[in-house]
Amino acid sequence: MNIKEDMKNSLQFKLGVVTKIVFKKMNAQLVQEGIPVLAEQLPILMVVYFQEQPMTQQDIANLLQKDKAGIQRSVQTLYKDGFLKIESDIEDKRKNLVTLTASGKFVCERIQALVIAFDNQVMEHFSESEWKTFVGYLDKVAAVVEK
Numbered sequence: 001m002n003i004k005e006d007m008k009n010s011l012q013f014k015l016g017v018v019t020k021i022v023f024k025k026m027n028a029q030l031v032q033e034g035i036p037v038l039a040e041q042l043p044i045l046m047v048v049y050f051q052e053q054p055m056t057q058q059d060i061a062n063l064l065q066k067d068k069a070g071i072q073r074s075v076q077t078l079y080k081d082g083f084l085k086i087e088s089d090i091e092d093k094r095k096n097l098v099t100l101t102a103s104g105k106f107v108c109e110r111i112q113a114l115v116i117a118f119d120n121q122v123m124e125h126f127s128e129s130e131w132k133t134f135v136g137y138l139d140k141v142a143a144v145v146e147k
Helices: 003-008 011-032 039-048 057-064 067-080 100-125 129-147
Strands: 085-087 096-100
Touching: 011 039, 011 100, 039 057, 039 067, 039 096, 039 100, 057 067, 057 096, 067 085, 096 100
Parallel strands: none
Antiparallel strands: 085 096
């Protein structure tokens, strides 16, 4: 039994390596496109983009399964960069409602195109059936781990 090899081939290690490489590549593409957003901030923007109504920072944290403090830091950065609006909830002044600005919507639309292009670049190396199987395995791992 080789523990070092087992660790290198562990789910956590493999997913970590892939995530790091994907984020690095995506960040480079964002810079190349002149989009001043980090790949790590994309989930926040996209969650707000696809919601019909304003969300609280807690809603975003719950949906992304992240801690509220981390979400709050990213929301503040995206607010300072002009992509998000933060307004006090009329009914509960302790809550902030988060929405996209016009430039936030514009950036989200550009990001969607980049994400689709990135996926297509990766998918070129897989058959359609391999890709469906791969995504199915990822979904299955998520379901098993969440139990």
